[in-house]
Amino acid sequence: MGFNALFVSVIAAAASLKLVAAAATTPSAIAPRDVPKLRWIGKVFPDKPEYTLYATDVDDLWNQVLTINKNLVVTVADPSATMRDYGLKACGSDSTIATGHSMEIERLITRLRQLKGYWTIDASRCHRLGCGPNAGLYWCNDNAWGIMTSTDQLHLRASHIMDGCCRTQAGGFRYGDALSGVEAFPDNHNEAAHSRVAVGWGNCNDHPNAVPIVYKFPGQFGEGACRRS
Numbered sequence: 001m002g003f004n005a006l007f008v009s010v011i012a013a014a015a016s017l018k019l020v021a022a023a024a025t026t027p028s029a030i031a032p033r034d035v036p037k038l039r040w041i042g043k044v045f046p047d048k049p050e051y052t053l054y055a056t057d058v059d060d061l062w063n064q065v066l067t068i069n070k071n072l073v074v075t076v077a078d079p080s081a082t083m084r085d086y087g088l089k090a091c092g093s094d095s096t097i098a099t100g101h102s103m104e105i106e107r108l109i110t111r112l113r114q115l116k117g118y119w120t121i122d123a124s125r126c127h128r129l130g131c132g133p134n135a136g137l138y139w140c141n142d143n144a145w146g147i148m149t150s151t152d153q154l155h156l157r158a159s160h161i162m163d164g165c166c167r168t169q170a171g172g173f174r175y176g177d178a179l180s181g182v183e184a185f186p187d188n189h190n191e192a193a194h195s196r197v198a199v200g201w202g203n204c205n206d207h208p209n210a211v212p213i214v215y216k217f218p219g220q221f222g223e224g225a226c227r228r229s
Helices: 003-015 015-019 058-068 080-084 103-112 151-164
Strands: 039-042 051-055 090-092 118-121 123-132 136-139 149-150 183-186 195-200
Touching: 039 183, 051 058, 058 103, 058 123, 090 151, 103 123, 103 136, 103 151, 118 136, 118 151, 149 151, 151 183, 151 195
Parallel strands: none
Antiparallel strands: 039 051, 039 118, 090 183, 118 149, 123 136, 136 195, 183 195
């Protein structure tokens, strides 16, 4: 399935969200469907069992984690050879996603990486993992079932876009340069195959299940220095 077909299918799923939410009440141990959240399982204390938390995005998760453990110390390992695990990628106009502020996108990717754990997303759903001024970070699932993947794998896809899309001729970004792109999980990632991570324009006032291609390239932020690959 192509990138655009994926996003069209999740647009239809998102449109039915309110109907699903109204169908029945939900046990308190499960995140309510009318409050779109992702499930995260990870360590809040190094010497205690993992926590299960429900968050609208990575900033919401950070707030919850720091409420539980205000002295949290974050350690980030070198990704080393795992960075070579590439999926199908499209950049800029090829992704059809409006561009966002590259430095704000980089902040969102860093925030995501720092909280190790596992994320779960519902079937046929896009969810905004993070947003900021003129920026968004997204995870879209084209499967007819919910899937789980690690923080490391989500960070890896986003980093490949950051490193491989919309670079200047010198190979880097100037502050405020435009960036957008999408990378699919490789088919050998059984737990997250047929899902994709996207970056580009974002609006924190929009629904958390906003599909990134509703913001059409080049968008309000403009094409800037974004190249196709």
